[in-house]
Amino acid sequence: MSNYAIRVENLTKKFNGFTAVDQITFTVKTGELFGLLGPNGAGKT
Numbered sequence: 001m002s003n004y005a006i007r008v009e010n011l012t013k014k015f016n017g018f019t020a021v022d023q024i025t026f027t028v029k030t031g032e033l034f035g036l037l038g039p040n041g042a043g044k045t
Contacts, residue, residue, distance in 0.1 A: 003029050004027045004030065005028050005029065005031075005032070006026075006027065006028040006034070007027045007028075008025060008027070009025050010023050010024075010025055011023070011024045011025070012024075015041075020041070020042055
């Protein structure tokens with residue numbers, strides 16, 4: 001069993017033809033602090 005609280009693989013998010021996130025992959029371990037920063041409308045939610 002992994003110690004990941006979050007695991008994301010090859011995530012892409014598009015809004016009306018605009019690619020806000022393109023093929024992002026990351027993991028967040030249990031107990032680790034992680035922040036995702038970017039401007040308004042960048043697709044962080």
